[in-house]
Amino acid sequence: MEREGLTINPAKTCQPIGAMYAALGIHGCLPHSHGSQGCCSYHRSTLTRHYKEPVMAATSSFTEGASVFGGQANLLQSVETIFSVYDPEVIAVHSTCLSETIGDDLQQITKKASDDGKIPEGKYVIYASTPSFVGSHVTGYANMVTGMAEQFAVSTGEKKDQVNIVAGWMEPSDMREIKDIAKVMGAKIVLFPDTSDVLDAPQTGKHEFYPKGGVTIDALRSTGDSKATVALGCMSAEPAAIALEKKCKVPFETVEIPIGLSATDRFIMALSKAAGVSVPAEITADRGRLVDVMADMEQYFHGKKVALFGDPDQLIPLVEFLLDLGMKPMHIVSGTPGLRFDKRMKEILERAPYANFKLGMGADMFLLHQWIKNEPVDLLIGNTYGKYIARDEDIPFVRFGFPILDRIGHSYFASVGYKGGLRILEKILGVLQDRQDRDALEEKFELVM
């Protein structure tokens, strides 16, 4: 089907949800959606379905009046209401397609809130412009993280012996793992945003409006004095690193989110260099274990065809990992546009000249399904929405990415680092071997695999 102006079954969603997710990674932060009530409600519902956690966020509750006279009054009222009732450390405001089209200027309104004395001493309001008609949820995440860097970082002139790590869009479990790796390496880091202990919080018998996790404001302010920044992901993290370099002259290096062996290697080396620490034996042993399993199970991966969909910063290292395993990434789609993404993926796909790859407009699940029908695959990797294709075409399916609405695990078990690589292998092998068992003839049904 030729299409000109239409998306069927999207492989993306809109900016504001990314901004909301990022903002939840600041301690004591209440994300605020400057738009209609529905936006905020949808984002909270989707994040709740993905994390099975309460997700708190406020809304400007636009009405017809706001759309005529502008949303300034709503936002000023919101700031007042939020500080007096919900008492956060910081409000992180993001715009919506509505407020952007009306032309609300968040910087100016925030300044007015401050001038009018609506922001209590020691509290903050930060903002990010996140129009839904540009980019995708990934763009929104990047914009909010950039807002954190731009609006919090201060350079006091005195360098600190610490390294900033800008987290690309990843799970709370992944952020926890990054911190663990840094700890084992003896590297002092500030990780932001950090949704661990926010969206994977324990049951306490109380509804913690602000769970204990999240990067603190002090830590965010100190990022301007760090000796270097390592950004994880060219799309979701690098813009914040660039902003920090511009504002506070903190040099940065961008590597990919450490998914799989090669990307983790590069991350470990980048962190080791930036923090001036050596790679300890524990890390080397973790790497050895991953390589060991890759070798042990090599025969099950080799030549298997894979279709993938999702977000740029996950897809890039994941496709590379599949290639490192001898698998064949056949079809790749992402609704998120991006020149850096396009270029990097094409570099990686030089090893897979047979692969179909499309990003941005028209790169949706309908296209992916068509590609799969034309050239079937052995495995599908993507978020929950892949389950329709997996069922229709009877393809083993590994859930990976955002959102995952029908399984648990992503919040608790990391996919990054060498240990995360093991989890990915376990998941892929699980479905491939289950399929082999299911389809094996009686005499070929094997006990030992």
Added chain:
Amino acid sequence: MDTQKITLLEGREHQVYEKKQGGPEVDIACDKTSLSGSVSQRACVFCGSRVVLYPVADAIHIVHGPIGCAAYTWDIRGAVSSGPELHRLSFSTDLQEMDVIYGGEKKLYRSLVELIDQYQPNAAFIYSTCIIGLIGDDIDAVCKKVAKEKGIPVMPVHSEGFKGTKKDGYKAACNALMKLIGTGSTEGISKYSINILGEFNLAGEAWIIREYYEKMGIQVVATMTGDGRIDDIRRSHGASLNVVQCSGSMTTLAKDMEAKYGIPFIRVSYFGFEDMSKSLYDVAQLFPDRPEIMEKAKEIVRDEIRKYYPEMQKFKAALTGKKAAIYVGGAFKTFSLIKALRTIGMSVVLAGSQTGNQDDYRRLKEMCDEGTVIVDDSNPVELSKFVLEKEADLLIGGVKERPIAFKLGVGFCDHNHERKIPLAGFIGMYYFAKEVYESVMSPVWQFAPRKGGLK
């Protein structure tokens, strides 16, 4: 912030009421948009339209706007279809910056033509989202043009998110349905016929209800919109009666159909033995010239209750004295739930809705026991506060309330879009009791910190 010590949000005093002997008589202020800056559990106009029309399974539903609104409403409602499943796909014009500047009409037109050619639907619904109202796309004109070219009804749904509350979205959906109604042939429709309104066939509920009425000898012309079909809707003006469930969403349509086609309507609820029975009797009463309809209704009620009553006693024995908090979308559902919970021995300590009106809240006050808290458009802080203060054992709500209940360590029952088992009908009451029993009596709560934690 310690949720147990929090006070109410300023400006919300009139949306919360505690029933007390000699307490002040306060009318709950409702129909209000949420206070700017509140953590509201409510959604928007678009959401209202989308949930009402979504189950029409042989139409395509195109969301005209940036991608989000289509992405978040992609197959989120378990409204099942016995045939076509076009409603489970997500179509969006995916407007980009240039479209916002130059307008999205052309893109909408092309999308419509492409989709209709590809899927051959029986109709198309076009939802306008927030910015359509601002950039001034004339979607009515586009719909008219495509309808003419393709020979199927193409209905604009004016559901710009900011133009009111979710209830206004219901109205916009009803307006779109009204345009369809009256365009089909009423041939072969019996005098003893009804339309089922406001039943969305979640987990197959409309099938259960339909079967009861059909057993009574009543013809069901159209269900709106559960397992909905365009042709049924088009001829639904031929029915003798509209039976309306879910007071919030479809009363407008029933009133419009009454005004235009003289079809009377009654309001019913299918939740709980009491209300389910009443909804069969009420319909039977309106066909007095055929007494066998009433006889059959009585027979169904007798047989069904006999089938499930003994099982229910087991649940009741375990649940007697347990307390529930209810926070759901429509107020009518709250009424039924209070009665249904009483059937299984539970009392209600908090009752609230997102979209109730003055009358609804007055009636709620009458129904509730002393000490019950009544809320309109509540928020997580308030809900947590009352659940803990009133020591509830169960929260009934939707997706955003579920994790709050579980964090507090109390049971939960989803009475919203995400329910997986039918809760309507006699069998639905049994499932409801079973679900409540399984959640409230789950052994996992003994490990919750509020029960003592690590020993």
